[in-house]
Amino acid sequence: MIRFEIPGEPGAKGRPRFSTFGGHPTAYTDKKTRLYESLVRDAYLQQVGNPSPIQKEINVEINAYFNIPKSASKKKRADMESGKIRPVKRPDTDNIAKIVLDSLNGIAFEDDKQVVELTVTKRYSERPRVEVSIWEESEEES
Helix, strand or coil, rough: CEEEEECCCCCCCCCCCEEECCCEEEECCCHHHHHHHHHHHHHHHHHHHHCEEEECCCEEEEEEEECCCCCCHHHHHHHHHHCCCCCCCCHHHHHHHHHHHHHCCCCCCCHHHEEEEEEEEEEEECEEEEEEEEHHHHHHHH
């Protein structure tokens, strides 16, 4: 099993942008998305190293922890920390998964089409971060 943590507020995959250059429409990724993808790759390489990409079916669990708003009352803060109140805000869970999986293509696994099971959760914490666990499907049976 591979586990690593991405520090800071969870990011999301931005929509592709389009421009016309030389009369030809061109798609590009916005700067915020590129920076977060780089952060994900750097966190993976620093914490896991550079093993060969997994080539089998994989399971992925992503836990996104959002900062508790400063305006939250003591009671609300306690409910957020305990999980009674969960984040119902952007980014959406699918966009969190998309940016993490796209960032790890060719590094942790050959392609995100290998993901056969995916779990994404959103929670509050005093320490915003994204925790990622990746394991081969066959590991689950052992």
